[in-house]
Amino acid sequence: MSNNPFETSQAALHTAARIAGINPDAVRYLEQPKRIFQFTIPMKMDNGELKFFEAYRVHYNDALGQVKNGLRFVPDLDLDIVKALGLWMTVKHAVAGIPAGGGKGGVKVDPKTLSEGEYERLCRAYIRKLPMKGAWVDVPGADIGTSGKTMAWMLDELEEIKQYHQPAAINDKPVATNGTQLSMEATGTGVFFVTREAVKDLGIAPDAKIVVQGFGNVGRTAALLYQEAGFKVVGVGDIKNAIYNENGIDIPALVEHVAKTGYVEGFPGTKSLSNAELLELPCDILVPAAVQSVLNEGNADKIQAKLVMEAANGPTTPEAEEILAKRGIAIVPDVLTNCGSAIVCSFERTQGLTDDYWDVDKVRNKLEERIVSAYRATKASAEKYDTSMRNGAWINALKKIADSMTARGWI
Numbered sequence: 001m002s003n004n005p006f007e008t009s010q011a012a013l014h015t016a017a018r019i020a021g022i023n024p025d026a027v028r029y030l031e032q033p034k035r036i037f038q039f040t041i042p043m044k045m046d047n048g049e050l051k052f053f054e055a056y057r058v059h060y061n062d063a064l065g066q067v068k069n070g071l072r073f074v075p076d077l078d079l080d081i082v083k084a085l086g087l088w089m090t091v092k093h094a095v096a097g098i099p100a101g102g103g104k105g106g107v108k109v110d111p112k113t114l115s116e117g118e119y120e121r122l123c124r125a126y127i128r129k130l131p132m133k134g135a136w137v138d139v140p141g142a143d144i145g146t147s148g149k150t151m152a153w154m155l156d157e158l159e160e161i162k163q164y165h166q167p168a169a170i171n172d173k174p175v176a177t178n179g180t181q182l183s184m185e186a187t188g189t190g191v192f193f194v195t196r197e198a199v200k201d202l203g204i205a206p207d208a209k210i211v212v213q214g215f216g217n218v219g220r221t222a223a224l225l226y227q228e229a230g231f232k233v234v235g236v237g238d239i240k241n242a243i244y245n246e247n248g249i250d251i252p253a254l255v256e257h258v259a260k261t262g263y264v265e266g267f268p269g270t271k272s273l274s275n276a277e278l279l280e281l282p283c284d285i286l287v288p289a290a291v292q293s294v295l296n297e298g299n300a301d302k303i304q305a306k307l308v309m310e311a312a313n314g315p316t317t318p319e320a321e322e323i324l325a326k327r328g329i330a331i332v333p334d335v336l337t338n339c340g341s342a343i344v345c346s347f348e349r350t351q352g353l354t355d356d357y358w359d360v361d362k363v364r365n366k367l368e369e370r371i372v373s374a375y376r377a378t379k380a381s382a383e384k385y386d387t388s389m390r391n392g393a394w395i396n397a398l399k400k401i402a403d404s405m406t407a408r409g410w411i
């Protein structure tokens with residue numbers, strides 16, 4: 001299997017399309033982005049030096065609506081990554097029943113090398129130079145290297161350009177700039193709702209043992225909700241190492257410990273172990289919520305969980321997926337498990353368009369309704385085609401996209 005992310009995303013597309021007999025012309029549209037913008041941002045640094053930054057924005061496909069989400073400011077950004085993420089975003093929106101297409105973009109830069117002023121100027125310059133933008137064409141959101149703060153700068157710049165308020169044109173902005181409640185917790189909350197459904201289906205006990213790799217935005221939120229719901233979180237890991245207590249870890253106390261020390265290591269009453277050991281712990285549910293490819297040929301035959309919830313993007317390699325499937329271990333795929341943020345971003349745009357801002361309970365209830373229904377539809381599709389949940393999710397997405405293309409006369 002290739003390490004090229006665009007080829008990996010194309011392989012998923014072709015597998016699902018073949019299983020469900022999707023119109024080959026719809027697949028041809030999805031073999032390439034609709035639009036690619038690649039531009040250079042010249043910027044005077046604080047010391048007077050002139051630097052040039054490579055910038056991208058891909059409108060992968062907009063059959064279902066305006067493109068939305070994901071600006072990544074990272075040093076290793078390239079067009080293949082942006083294209084792959086654009087297709088994944090297109091599929092994620094369709095899986096979640098969101099009337100939007102997929103967009104992705106960003107700047108090749110390590111934000112840690114910028115001063116605060118340089119970071120702000122780069123964000124404002126990106127939005128100024130972005131050729132097509134606005135609530136009905138392209139709504140950028142945050143990703144790695146961007147945050148509420150950067151999205152607020154971009155919103156402000158966009159409103160200066162347009163000379164009117166446009167809260168629906170930028171996602172992941174703070175509540176103070178007409179953002180949405182639950183923005184930061186959306187993905188972890190969605191992971192929890194989907195886990196609860198899968199547990200019911202698989203007959204796993206409601207006090208099951210859970211291991212979570214990654215204690216950031218997603219892993220921390222999900223772990224807090226797991227404990228609140230009566231599950232036992234027995235193992236937690238981060239970039240440094242991992243901790244284990246077979247009787248359960250007190251997650252709110254761990255959150256305080258990490259806030260003070262930066263890492264999970266040294267949390268009282270737990271045993272220290274490596275990330276590799278964490279993944280192979282005896283447990284019912286394994287939640288990789290950190291980085292890609294952590295479940296691979298090297299460890300797939302040692303995983304003891306009954307269920308893997310893919311909270312991270314791409315945590316299971318195709319080789320590992322095959323091994324886990326043969327061993328009867330269920331996988332709920334990333335495009336479904338972690339689509340909570342895509343759903344809440346869609347709510348954020350709706351709130352901006354109507355100028356009616358919802359309380360946190362309304363956002364959470366609507367997220368639950370939407371993600372549970374996406375889970376049910378994915379499961380039904382996987383059963384109908386006698387295939388994996390991953391293929392089931394892609395099949396549902398491709399059908400919706402192909403139906404829109406047919407109705408529009410594209411195919």
Ligand code: NAD
Pocket residue numbers: 187213214215216217218219237238239240275289290291292311312313338339341
């Ligand atoms: P984050 O940066 O807030 O936290 C990442 C966590 O993973 C940290 O605890 C970090 O220490 C740990 N980590 C990093 N590298 C690791 C490694 N090599 N081994 C073990 N642990 C490691 O990130 P996040 O927002 O929580 O995102 C986690 C994953 O979820 C990523 O794969 C991301 O792409 C995916 N995701 C996030 C969102 C979102 O809304 N934040 C949405 C969809 C998907």
